Amino acid sequence: MAKYIGKRLLYMIISLWMIVTATFFFMRIAPGNPFASEKKLPPEIEANLNAHFGLDKPWYAQYWEYLVRIVNWDFGPSFKYKSQTVNDLINEGFPVSFLLGMEAIFIAVAIGVLLGIIAALKHNRWPDYTAMIIAVLGISVPSFIMASFLQYFLAIKMGIFPVARWETFMHSVLPALALASTPMAFIARLTRSSMLEVLANDYIKTAKSKGLSSGVITVKHTIRNALLPVVTYMGPLTAGILTGSFVIEKIFGIPGLGAHFVTSINNRDYTVIMGVTVFYSILLLVSILLVDIAYGIIDPRIKLAGGKKGE
Amino acid sequence: MEKLLEIKNLEVSFQTYGGTVKAVRGVSFDLHKGETLAIVGESGSGKSVTSQSIMKLIPMPPGHISGGQILLNGDDIVPKTEKQMEKIRGKEISMIFQDPMTSLNPTMKIGNQITEGLIKHQNMSKQDAKNRAIELLRLVGIPMPEKRVNQYPHEFSGGMRQRAMIAIALAANPKLLIADEPTTALDVTIQAQILELMKDLQSKMDTSIIFITHDLGVVANVADRVAVMYAGQIVEMGTVDEIFYDPRHPYTWGLLASMPSVDSDHSADLAAIPGTPPDLTNPPKGDAFAARNSYALAIDFEEEPPMFQISETHFAKTWLLHPDAPKVEPPEAVKKRIRQLSSTFEKPVLVKEGK
Numbered sequence: 185m186a187k188y189i190g191k192r193l194l195y196m197i198i199s200l201w202m203i204v205t206a207t208f209f210f211m212r213i214a215p216g217n218p219f220a221s222e223k224k225l226p227p228e229i230e231a232n233l234n235a236h237f238g239l240d241k242p243w244y245a246q247y248w249e250y251l252v253r254i255v256n257w258d259f260g261p262s263f264k265y266k267s268q269t270v271n272d273l274i275n276e277g278f279p280v281s282f283l284l285g286m287e288a289i290f291i292a293v294a295i296g297v298l299l300g301i302i303a304a305l306k307h308n309r310w311p312d313y314t315a316m317i318i319a320v321l322g323i324s325v326p327s328f329i330m331a332s333f334l335q336y337f338l339a340i341k342m343g344i345f346p347v348a349r350w351e352t353f354m355h356s357v358l359p360a361l362a363l364a365s366t367p368m369a370f371i372a373r374l375t376r377s378s379m380l381e382v383l384a385n386d387y388i389k390t391a392k393s394k395g396l397s398s399g400v401i402t403v404k405h406t407i408r409n410a411l412l413p414v415v416t417y418m419g420p421l422t423a424g425i426l427t428g429s430f431v432i433e434k435i436f437g438i439p440g441l442g443a444h445f446v447t448s449i450n451n452r453d454y455t456v457i458m459g460v461t462v463f464y465s466i467l468l469l470v471s472i473l474l475v476d477i478a479y480g481i482i483d484p485r486i487k488l489a490g491g492k493k494g495e
Numbered sequence: 496m497e498k499l500l501e502i503k504n505l506e507v508s509f510q511t512y513g514g515t516v517k518a519v520r521g522v523s524f525d526l527h528k529g530e531t532l533a534i535v536g537e538s539g540s541g542k543s544v545t546s547q548s549i550m551k552l553i554p555m556p557p558g559h560i561s562g563g564q565i566l567l568n569g570d571d572i573v574p575k576t577e578k579q580m581e582k583i584r585g586k587e588i589s590m591i592f593q594d595p596m597t598s599l600n601p602t603m604k605i606g607n608q609i610t611e612g613l614i615k616h617q618n619m620s621k622q623d624a625k626n627r628a629i630e631l632l633r634l635v636g637i638p639m640p641e642k643r644v645n646q647y648p649h650e651f652s653g654g655m656r657q658r659a660m661i662a663i664a665l666a667a668n669p670k671l672l673i674a675d676e677p678t679t680a681l682d683v684t685i686q687a688q689i690l691e692l693m694k695d696l697q698s699k700m701d702t703s704i705i706f707i708t709h710d711l712g713v714v715a716n717v718a719d720r721v722a723v724m725y726a727g728q729i730v731e732m733g734t735v736d737e738i739f740y741d742p743r744h745p746y747t748w749g750l751l752a753s754m755p756s757v758d759s760d761h762s763a764d765l766a767a768i769p770g771t772p773p774d775l776t777n778p779p780k781g782d783a784f785a786a787r788n789s790y791a792l793a794i795d796f797e798e799e800p801p802m803f804q805i806s807e808t809h810f811a812k813t814w815l816l817h818p819d820a821p822k823v824e825p826p827e828a829v830k831k832r833i834r835q836l837s838s839t840f841e842k843p844v845l846v847k848e849g850k
């Protein structure tokens with residue numbers, strides 16, 4: 185197990201290095217620079233600024249400096265917000281995004297799995313059709329449209345939830361729902377098809393032939409096996425929630441990392457873009473690793489390579 | 496001998512998009528305590544549906560027991576509810592399925608798969624059930640059962656899994672064990688071991704067994720009696736000797752002729768039965784086997800044959816046994832094995848409907 189995790193960590197570092205390098209060079213070839221604005225800056229000032237941020241040095245020196253800084257968990261200053269470092273932005277924005285993301289993941293998994301199970305157990309009857317209509321809607325309606333719908337009906341028309349901002353728990357419900365709708369629908373369909381597959385399996389017949397009640401069979405034999413594919417989906421789910429949060433945070437005016445990220449792209453705020461990209465990459469790589477480890481624990485057939493057998 | 500199971504005129508059908516599939520069309524047979532009955536027939540002849548009906552395990556819907564009775568110790572189980580069936584399944588009747596690779600839950604320890612039934616039917620404590628599971632694993636010939644009980648199915652070979660499956664089935668001492676092609680998915684040497692084990696366990700535990708197979712070759716070793724099934728009906732039934740040495744139905748002849756035997760020197764004679772079984776959505780008029788039967792008479796395409804009785808224990812459903820039927824010779828491969836059996840009646844007797 186330790187050996188397996190060590191190996192995975194090494195791969196993670198290599199992937200991260202490639203991501204850092206790629207972002208670094210993409211940023212350089214992207215047109216425009218952070219100080220471009222309507223007002224042309226006097227050349228002396230621009231030179232000064234470039235010197236201040238080290239932009240006057242040759243690319244390999246900048247690249248090396250950047251690598252060294254990232255290893256030290258220092259993403260440098262923001263180009264645009266003079267008094268803030270990228271680390272400040274992450275420390276400030278991430279807790280908000282994390283809370284929103286967790287809430288969305290919880291909704292997506294809990295409701296998605298529940299819908300999927302109900303649909304499969306009532307296969308080809310009205311609960312199945314209802315759940316699948318919800319699922320098709322959730323998959324086909326993009327999250328930003330879902331967000332506007334929710335804002336219009338639940339906030340403006342019915343006044344159940346606040347329209348935007350980030351203050352109380354009630355403020356987080358609509359953005360979390362909007363963020364969760366697509367993955368929730370996907371999980372519902374995944375759970376349903378996986379449940380149906382498991383239900384058709386011989387071992388369900390075996391369980392029945394032992395005289396177990398259908399409740400026990402559903403809980404002990406069906407759901408556990410049916411949820412394995414859902415666990416695998418947790419990796420892509422995290423990625424989906426991360427990228428989805430960019431738009432949703434913007435729409436709901438939530439001061440999260442996603443909103444900062446979008447702003448910094450508009451501002452060509454190099455260091456913020458690179459820093460947040462690297463941070464997101466780490467987050468994603470770690471969550472994929474966690475999912476794989478969890479899968480190995482849940483499914484006894486998967487022996488994490490390098491682990492001792494029969495433990 | 497006491498009758499454990501009595502099946503009378505069982506009919507099972509499936510509602511499908513293509514129409515109603517009449518999978519079992521009037522099957523009747525008895526099973527005595529401690530007896531082994533083999534049900535033989537090509538794939539699709541309704542063996543699994545018949546046996547799963549006995550436990551009411553066929554999926555309903557689309558499946559439906561549309562007629563007949565299944566008497567277990569004289570008590571009809573057809574009208575029983577699911578709740579009532581739960582008390583019979585595993586306790587009175589158990590089942591072993593064909594493919595040991597798929598019939599065990601991959602994410603549950605073997606031990607727990609055995610103890611589940613024990614805890615339910617015998618109110619055992621967890622610890623007692625586990626000890627019993629270890630004992631059962633030892634009984635079915637699994638080495639190091641104390642260690643194996645905590646392992647998962649994927650850590651077992653195919654043969655070992657089928658042994659574990661047998662342990663699960665026998666856990667609560669059922670009176671009837673149904674084995675649906677238990678060795679078909681295994682290779683030959685393992686097959687022999689599993690058959691040996693089943694015989695051994697039967698003599699120890701005195702269970703009745705319904706042994707389903709499409710391979711007549713394994714029947715002689717395990718069964719007391721044989722029922723030959725074709726297109727949802729039993730077409731011939733008798734003791735092992737009667738079926739092997741005095742078969743009367745052309746379909747049984749076909750099965751015997753296509754069976755490789757140790758003593759057969761010209762293996763070129765091996766002939767599979769030509770054609771395929773009929774579509775059971777619209778069973779043909781007359782005898783379902785007529786289209787594939789080189790001995791078919793004109794009446795075979797018109798009217799279904801009745802059951803004739805050849806001895807106290809031997810029945811066959813073919814017009815060939817009718818007194819007016821022409822005398823026909825079975826194929827060479829079958830003729831060689833035919834012996835005069837002392838119990839045979841002088842003349843086949845027509846069995847009256849509603850026997």
Ligand SMILES: Nc1ncnc2c1ncn2[C@@H]1O[C@H](COP(=O)(O)OP(=O)(O)O)[C@@H](O)[C@H]1O
Pocket residue numbers: 509510511516518536537538539540541542543544545554557558775
């Ligand atoms: N769930 C089902 N739905 C529709 N038809 C079925 C179903 N199960 C079995 N059948 C039909 O019943 C017939 C007998 O099948 P089966 O008992 O499995 O045959 P065997 O076990 O002898 O190979 C087949 O024609 C099959 O198509």
Ligand code: SF4
Pocket residue numbers: 744745746782783784785786788790791792795800812813814815
């Ligand atoms: S009844 Fe006719 S068709 Fe059917 S098996 Fe006998 S001879 Fe063949």
Ligand SMILES: [Mg+2]
Pocket residue numbers: 539542543544675676
């Ligand atoms: Mg079958």
